[in-house]
Amino acid sequence: MIIQENLLRQAQMLDEKYKSEETKLTRKDLCKQFKITESQARDLKTLLDNPHLIKQSPQKIMDTVDLNGIVLPDIHCPYHDKDAVELALHYGESINANLIILLGDQNDFYQISSFVKDPEKRCVNDEVLEMRDFLRDVRKRFPKARMIYKLGNHDERLEKYIFTQAPGIAGLLEHLLQEKLELEKLNIEFMPNFFKIGKLWFLHGHELYTKNKGGMVNICDFVFRSVYDHFVCGHFHQSHSKSFKQIDKNIYSTYSLGWLANEEAAEYAPLNKYSQGFGAVHFDASGNFQFENLKIYEGTVYR
Secondary structure (H helix, E strand, O other): OOOOHHHHHHHHHHHHHHHHOOOOOOHHHHHHHHOOOHHHHHHHHHHHHOHHHOOOOOOOEEOOOOOEEEEEOOOOEOOEOHHHHHHHHHHHHHOOOOEEEEOOOOEOOHHHOOOOOOOOOOOHHHHHHHHHHHHHHHHHHOOOOEEEEEOOOOOOHHHHHHHHHOHHHHHHHOOHHHHHOOOOOOOEEEEOOOEEEOOEEEEOOOOOOOOOHHHOOOHHHHHHHHHOOOEEEOOOOOOEEEEEEOOOOOEEEEEEOOEOEOHHHHOOOOOOOOOEEEEEEEEOOOOOEEEEEEEEEOOEEEO
16 A cells, blocks of 8 residues: 555545544545545545554654753744743753754644634734744754754644645645745754654654543653654643663653643643643763753743
8 A cells, every 4th residue: 555645644634624524534535635546545545544554754863963952842822921931942041052842833823723713813924923033033042053843733734724725726835834934044954753863752742643642641651652762742731751661671761741832722621731841851972861851830940
């Protein structure tokens, strides 16, 4: 079964749209939408109905040379907590960070979500411009740092909206987010998929099949069952850390970070277990790492 990655990505977004409308995507719909054969549609539908069969490849595996950085999860601009974000950036300055990782959901993209929207809230263009200004400020404060922009599920809303609402011009709008945020100009690396630095994997968290995530107690337990390696993730907005010892006596360190948004970003879940936080990491030249899962509470950073 060979399915082009771009086609699969578009089909996944279309499938999510149908589910949000409580309708079912059929093979006939796939044939019509993407102008593919019945056989291709059958294979594509099999993957959509069995997400555990889909294997994503890492975007890039990076070598390390004494990196010292901060990991900023789930900013959800323009609903970010400016004080919390400032605490994280100030912490980065205090450790002379030369690595800044934005771990997904930098933008919220409220107006193009699948939920009922308040028309008075910020439009997409305003959100993008505010995030662009934020990135400019971060680059100014860390002029020589390696900066990485990882896609999260909220960031993907823009591409999903284009694929589902204007598929005929999707090719013309390719790389729209990167261009509007001026990532190339600001020397910020764009990472659609999970990636690895040294011995530590970085993922947003939405890459996992999370249909039954409501019953999980510890995020790290849930994610480790798919990663089986050292990792750090965001997405769940909860600060968890856990080590796992395998039968071969190898020990794996895992981290789920809090978020950097305010309560307005959580209006869809007024009762939640969310907490604010971010990460700090140091890599030596061999790829070994030391990681701090930092929490923010009442204007103070706690280890």
